[in-house]
Amino acid sequence: xxxxxxxxxxxxxxxxxxxxxxxxxxxxxxxxxxxxxxxxxxxxxxxxxxxxxxxxxxxxxxxxxxxxxxxxxxxxxxxxxxxxxxxxxxxxxxxxxxxxxxxxxxxxxxxxxxxxxxxxxxxxxxxxxxxxxxxxxxxxxxxxxxxxxxxxxxxxxxxxxxxxxxxxxxxxxxxxxxxxxxxxxxxxxxxxxxxxxxxxxxxxxxxxxxxxxxxxxxxxxxxxxxxxxxxxxxxxxxxxxxxxxxxxxxxxxxxxxxxxxxxxxxxxxxxxxxxxxxxxxxxxxxxxxxxxxxxxxxxxxxxxxxxxxxxxxxxxxxxxxxxxxxxxxxxxxxxxxxxxxxxxxxxxxxxxxxxxxxxxxxxxxxxxxxxxxxxxxxxxxxxxxxxxxxxxxxxxxxxxxxxxxxxxxxxxxxxxxxxxxxxxxxxxxxxxxxxxxxxxxxxxxxxxxxxxxxxxxxxxxxxxxxxxxxxxxxxxx
Ligand code: GLN
Numbered sequence: 001x002x003x004x005x006x007x008x009x010x011x012x013x014x015x016x017x018x019x020x021x022x023x024x025x026x027x028x029x030x031x032x033x034x035x036x037x038x039x040x041x042x043x044x045x046x047x048x049x050x051x052x053x054x055x056x057x058x059x060x061x062x063x064x065x066x067x068x069x070x071x072x073x074x075x076x077x078x079x080x081x082x083x084x085x086x087x088x089x090x091x092x093x094x095x096x097x098x099x100x101x102x103x104x105x106x107x108x109x110x111x112x113x114x115x116x117x118x119x120x121x122x123x124x125x126x127x128x129x130x131x132x133x134x135x136x137x138x139x140x141x142x143x144x145x146x147x148x149x150x151x152x153x154x155x156x157x158x159x160x161x162x163x164x165x166x167x168x169x170x171x172x173x174x175x176x177x178x179x180x181x182x183x184x185x186x187x188x189x190x191x192x193x194x195x196x197x198x199x200x201x202x203x204x205x206x207x208x209x210x211x212x213x214x215x216x217x218x219x220x221x222x223x224x225x226x227x228x229x230x231x232x233x234x235x236x237x238x239x240x241x242x243x244x245x246x247x248x249x250x251x252x253x254x255x256x257x258x259x260x261x262x263x264x265x266x267x268x269x270x271x272x273x274x275x276x277x278x279x280x281x282x283x284x285x286x287x288x289x290x291x292x293x294x295x296x297x298x299x300x301x302x303x304x305x306x307x308x309x310x311x312x313x314x315x316x317x318x319x320x321x322x323x324x325x326x327x328x329x330x331x332x333x334x335x336x337x338x339x340x341x342x343x344x345x346x347x348x349x350x351x352x353x354x355x356x357x358x359x360x361x362x363x364x365x366x367x368x369x370x371x372x373x374x375x376x377x378x379x380x381x382x383x384x385x386x387x388x389x390x391x392x393x394x395x396x397x398x399x400x401x402x403x404x405x406x407x408x409x410x411x412x413x414x415x416x417x418x419x420x421x422x423x424x425x426x427x428x429x430x431x432x433x434x435x436x437x438x439x440x441x442x443x444x445x446x447x448x449x450x451x452x453x454x455x456x457x458x459x460x461x462x463x464x465x466x467x468x469x470x471x472x473x474x475x476x477x
Pocket of ligand 1: 115116117118140141160161162163164165166193297409
């Protein structure tokens with residue numbers, strides 16, 4: 001990633017990013033807010049460089065911030081009406097760390113309201129469009145961040161991933177997207193979705209940048225007691241360049257589009273050709289992941305969203321003097337229907353009559369899943385899986401069918417339930433020119449090795465891209 005220097009000013013970098021942001025915004029609808037005042041921060045970096053002062057590892061680098069990270073700059077809305085007008089008094093830890101290294105936020109990016117969704121169509125501000133096809137979704141919930149990187153507006157953007165919100169839009173737009181091991185980056189100052197699954201991560205153009213961003217942002221934080229000490233984990237495994245990769249067999253069926261299955265097959269062959277060992281693995285517990293996710297997540301959402309009452313933050317409905325009516329109207333008008341659906345499901349599965357049948361069962365399925373991943377990583381170094389069952393779908397195709405939308409997440413949510421790291425690696429394109437990404441999954445704390453190996457895969461698939469392209473186009477499986 002290029003940083004500012006005497007020859008390349010921060011002002012020129014930030015100006016170029018802002019110009020691109022304004023250029024693409026009307027068609028793609030990437031940002032909820034563009035930060036034109038970013039130039040001032042760039043001038044300050046240039047002044048420090050001219051004065052010979054030390055500047056950070058991201059000096060002058062423009063970046064985009066998903067609009068569920070709190071900072072006093074602009075409103076933090078999480079693309080939800082109920083947070084309209086909310087100006088945060090605090091700054092998220094991840095943002096503090098990025099800015100301490102000289103990174104400059106040029107805009108806040110669009111998401112599904114409160115990060116509930118897989119297409120960015122649940123945003124109060126309207127959907128973000130796919131970077132390769134304006135008739136298709138950007139993916140979600142971090143759609144704006146993925147498109148900001150894919151269109152070359154910024155070299156990196158932040159995201160949050162509770163069930164795939166970084167990995168899926170990354171794969172829909174042909175960029176890298178990384179969800180770390182749970183607890184690697186502090187969640188302090190990030191609008192909570194489901195606290196036991198939420199992870200902060202990034203979209204980037206390459207794995208070297210991803211590695212640097214992780215190094216900068218990982219670490220313990222007294223404001224988030226679930227944080228881990230660093231990002232290095234078990235680095236010693238790097239010693240052996242030959243890896244054992246398991247392709248999860250359970251996904252080789254018609255629920256996954258032929259193009260995605262072909263990409264997975266081609267990648268497995270390429271790994272073999274490059275001297276790695278590739279095995280097939282059955283993981284039967286994975287089939288419970290989606291059901292468990294759509295019980296556990298709404299339960300946590302219902303609890304986290306109870307704080308939005310029209311009194312403390314953002315939007316407030318008309319006050320008729322009746323407090324209960326004020327709460328009801330504010331929540332009724334301020335939440336999107338997907339937010340409300342999850343609040344209702346969450347309260348239902350936690351209610352005394354249904355707790356055992358739903359929440360407790362889902363919690364048990366989660367444990368089963370964790371055990372199955374543990375077992376898998378006793379047999380291999382990494383798992384290779386699709387990120388989503390299909391490439392980017394059309395705008396409007398699933399937005400009125402919540403179950404179809406939830407099925408989009410069938411391949412991504414298991415990692416969040418188990419707290420594992422996952423990297424979405426761009427590996428090719430469909431005949432229609434839509435990006436295809438595959439997901440590399442590592443053991444808990446295997447983050448750094450995973451990112452490095454993801455870089456290797458990408459390099460190799462770029463080298464073999466002509467053949468790869470033909471394979472995917474033919475949809476052979
Ligand atoms: N698409 C998933 C959902 O709607 C994941 C969202 C996320 O990771 N924030 O729950």
